[in-house]
Amino acid sequence: MEDYLATKAKLLGKIEGPLSYAVINLDQPEFRQFFGDFNSSYISYSLDNTTADIYCTKYEFSADKTIFDLVTPMGVRTVIFSLPGKFNLINALAAVGGGFASGVDLDNIVxxxxxxxxxxxRFNSINQGQPFAVIVDYAHTPDAITRLCEATKDIAEGRLLLLFGCGGDRDKGKRPLMGQVATTMADFAVVTSDNPRNEDSSDIIKDIEPGLFEDRFEIIENRKEAIKTIINMAQPGDVVLLSGKGTENYQEIKGERFPFDDTKEAIEVLNELGYKGLSEGN
Known part of the structure; x- marks a missing residue:
């Protein structure tokens, strides 16, 4: 963290003059130390700290959007934002600050x-009219899975059901950590294959198993069957997370790439369950 903050301070030190701006997140306590060292103007933002220049008075998350009231020095607007999740909202507030710093007016920012x-x-919602959310995301590391689950809890009314695996020929040390994070953050996890590459999926799953705990998981090596199983488990208000592959349209096995798409597989299962409306995602 010290190196990170030192790098930030070095960057801020290059910004000089009243027409130059630093855009600072007040929700990061570590950043507040910078306020006495500016050689430029600054704009602050926060999710709900009303001392910031830019903040929200209320926000509502759903699987496919965020609706929030944006408060700025130039006025207040209600924004319908098609990127769901708290992390996307925080990034949006930063973008608002950058827009004002660049001279963009409020109407065009909105x-x-x-x-x-x-x-x-990235957090792509599949909506076929089902009474639960299905989200596809590329998250494939312990940290990314943690952040994905945290973001999902903003929209979940029921359980968080997580499907994940680990890629072959990659860092084996993260595999038990993935299992630990999955069974800690989610209400239930299904462990499956990802891109095994030159390894056997069963061996990769065995490396994940030491991190799994209690009875909050099921192992289904075949990814197609795993997706079908976890979606069939979902009840109204639940969120199903299909993590690891995102928009990849293949599985890499023993040097070959076989067609496979999480989104298409999920839609097929939802259609089989009688949900055939709306959209394939965002």
């Missing part, structure tokens, strides 16, 4: 936010 599209493979 227009830009409302025209934003989700990044493919």
């Amino acid at each position: 227009k830009g936010l409302e025209e934003s599209k989700p990044v493919p493979g």
Whole structure:
């Protein structure tokens, strides 16, 4: 953290003059030490700290959007933002600060936010009219799974059901950590294959197992069957997270890439359950 803050301070030291701006997140206590060292103007933002220049008075998360009241020095607007989750909202507030620092007016800032599209493979919602959320995300490390689950809890009314695996020919040390995070953060986890590459999926799963605990998991090596199982487990208000592959349209096994797409697989299962409406995601 010390090196990180030192790098931030070095960057801020290069910003000089009243027409130059630093945009600072007040929700990070470590950043407050910078306020006495500015050689420039600054704009602060926060999720709900009303001492910031930019903040929210209320916000509502759902699987496919965030609705929030944006408070700025130039006025208040209600924004319908198509990127769900608290982390996306915080990033949006930072973007608002950057917009003001660049001289963009409030109306165009709001227009830009409302025209934003989700990044493919990142927290993409699949909506076929089912009474539970299904989300596809690329998260494939312990830290990324943790942040994904934390963001999902903002929208979950019921259980958080997580599907995950670990890639082959990659860091074996993270595998038990993935199991630990999954069974800590989610209400139930399904362990499956990812891209085993030149390893056997069963061996990778064995490396994950020491981190799993209690009875909050099931092991289903076949990813297609795992997706079908976890979606069939979902009840109204639950959130199903399909993590690890995002927009990848293949599984890499023993040097070959076989067609496989989490989104298409999920839609097929939902259609089999009788849900055939709306959209394939964001």
